[in-house]
Amino acid sequence: MTLTDTRPTVLGEPISLTSVSKTYQTASGTLPVLREITLEIPAGQFVALVGPSGCGKSTLLKIIAGLVGYEDGAVRIGDQAPREGRRDIGFMLQQSVLMPWLDVAGNVGLPFAIARRTGQQASSRVHSLLEMVGLDHASAMHTWELSGGMQQRVALARALALDPGVMLMDEPFSALDEFKREHLNIEVAQMADQLGKTTILVTHSISEAVLMADRIITLGANPGHVVGDITVDLERPRRADMVSTARFQEISNQVREALALEKTEEYNL
Ligand SMILES: Nc1ncnc2c1ncn2[C@@H]1O[C@H](COP(=O)(O)OP(=O)(O)OP(=O)(O)O)[C@@H](O)[C@H]1O
């Protein structure tokens, strides 16, 4: 992966959540999902969110992206409230949601097409993004010809296309096998360092969180609330061999302890 051609035009923006609460109205009544979430994320920080299934992690990402509303509190990205369709937020999901009628380059270039920014500049940006995620050889491939890891690389390149200040990733690696996953963990962590994006990663894997993040926020459930805020002081750039260090194990244990009151069998320990 090379980053030489993909210098950031926008550095990360800070994210600020102040006492954010969210309730869904469902057929069976009112469901409180998040309770008074307060979180200050400085520009460029890489945060992992870990917590039990259903505690509101995806909802929190959608609130930050401006895709769902909230009743109480305040959300700011830089000095702005979230709003739908912001181009300075990259969103990556568990399933990569690629368009089967477009080839790899077409999928990565989709944000430019939607923004009606086609032409030489857009296509050279698509090319350098594909290079960055190691897929420059695959630009004309169909989406159904790609492995799971390749699909997530395309989704990553697409999320980075408009050079967002904020990257939101909702379990982006969970469908990959262990080996591919660790490989992408390292690559994406290094890329995030170099691009300076503010990043929030939702994961059920404690080791993925420790390997990638500067800071791990643990959530409890019913409704979702912050239970732990753990600093990951491993040096950067991160490397796969850090997993076997004593410090890595110590931090993993801190995360485990912070989640101890929750259903720990859900996590990949
Ligand atoms: N659009 C919706 N309408 C009603 N309820 C919803 C909606 N989206 C999510 N919920 C409910 O809100 C709660 C939190 O859901 P959310 O998807 O945010 O959890 P999560 O922490 O991401 O879970 P997982 O780890 O399984 O992905 C769940 O009880 C879910 O059923």
Ligand SMILES: [Mg+2]
């Ligand atoms: Mg979720």
